[in-house]
Amino acid sequence: MQQIIGFPRAVYNFIVGDPIILTGVLVFFVVIGIITHVSKSLSTMANVTLGVVLIAGVILSLVLALYRETKPKQG
């Protein structure tokens, strides 16, 4: 049982290791995925905008993870 629980945890720690990065990246990918699938066809402008939003989401996830790691500890 311990090994069954331990394996996904080891994979998670190896690939991600940070819940903020995981949440941030997944939220942005899901939101953009919904937008692209709801829209029948995307204009060039819309494609560029979504690309920029995706990059911004990745950067935001990184910044939030760094902020959490570097903010002064209370108490």
Place this chain on the structure above:
Amino acid sequence: MQALLLLPHVLGVFTPDWGVGTASFLASTVEFVEAFTIVLVVGLTINWRSSFVGAALATVTLAVLIAIFGLTLLQVKNLEIFRLVVGVVLVLFGLKWLKKALLRYSGRKALHDEEAIFEEERAALKARGVAIPQKIDTFGVVTSYKSVLLEGLEVAFIVVTFGLTGSNSGAIVNKTAQANSLTSAIIGAAIAGVLVIVMGAVVRAPLSRVPENTLKFVVGIMLTSFGTFWGGEGLGITWPHSDVDLLPVIAVYLLTSFVIVQVLRPRTISQPAPPAAQG
């Protein structure tokens, strides 16, 4: 597949289609470079054995898939799910390394770093001439495998697309012209593959001497950029300039990283040391 079967019959009258061959060469070079970057990254940061095993397995998978399904598989352009999964995993893995590298560059990384100790021990073993075992790393194999398979499928699409549509540009379409175009596209892609592998073998040794943190920083940037690009394609985003748009994506991540390091650094200097009684 039918067109491939015609090849032996037309070898005697093969006239290269230079336009198709060149187009296939250029497009395939981009895909091979992308695949090779990931193989190189895995080789330098995890180990070469895992990287080569993943790449070899992907090549075999690709060959088996094409042998079984032939052109039918290659004409089904439904790689979105695959691109999405590979993209998300690469972004997550890339950000993990990028975060560590940025923390180290800004002086924020904790001194007691198990990975750094591990690297020091590795370096010490190397210095004493002790051979470090090249253990197969599952994640390294999977990363290399997925990237090579994805890019390999894209090269196959390029060959088929250029090979079959190239011969349709003229008014008369016949089997011989189709076989000529397809053969030219295959040759173009094969030359691109060989050139990229040779180029990679040349840069491999100098890259091995790059400092650990610099390497992790570059790898973090590359994995995050490729991941964003492929993940975006998987979501249905069409990058306006196709693969060329990878360059601005890399530039944005590089620029952001430099800004982050600058923002984190002054705080480290100006922040007063916590009083001993605190905490």
